[in-house]
Amino acid sequence: MINKPENSTASSRAxxxxxxxxxxxxxxxxxxxxxxxxxxxxxxxxxxMGAQLFGMGSLFVLVSRKVPRRVRLLSAGAFLLAFLYLWAELAVGIFTSLGS
Structure with a gap:
């Protein structure tokens, strides 16, 4: 299968x-x-929080372009769980003392 080159405006729009x-x-x-x-x-x-939101969102955009369409929902769930874990860890330190 041949991949189409990405349009830079469509790429930056995401x-x-x-x-x-x-x-x-x-x-x-x-x-x-x-x-x-x-x-x-x-x-x-x-x-x-801005860096975490933008970073996770950008990583998801990059990953979702590389994985098949049927795997995107699974990868979205993995990114959501990673985001929530990092957020909770930074807020209160569940497993480490980052939030304390």
Missing amino acids: FLWVALATGLILLIPLTAMQFTAEVNWDGFDFLV
């Missing part, structure tokens, strides 16, 4: 969507901070 989704997700804690003292993020928290 990463723009990842960046947009990252920004929209980061608006949730930013908005919550305006209404409650329970959410207290500083700039470093936003930087780490």
Whole structure:
């Protein structure tokens, strides 16, 4: 099977969507901070979560282009589990002392 060359605008469009989704997700804690003292993020928290969201999203885009279509759902689940584990580990340190 011969692969078509990727169009650079179509290729970068996926990463723009990842960046947009990252920004929209980061608006949730930013908005919550305006209404409650329970959410207290500083700039470093936003930087780490933004890097994690954009990094995982970008890696998923790259991997999903290389795997067959029927494996994409499985890889999406693996990326979601990895994201949730890293998020919990950084927040409270389940298995290590990263979050403490």
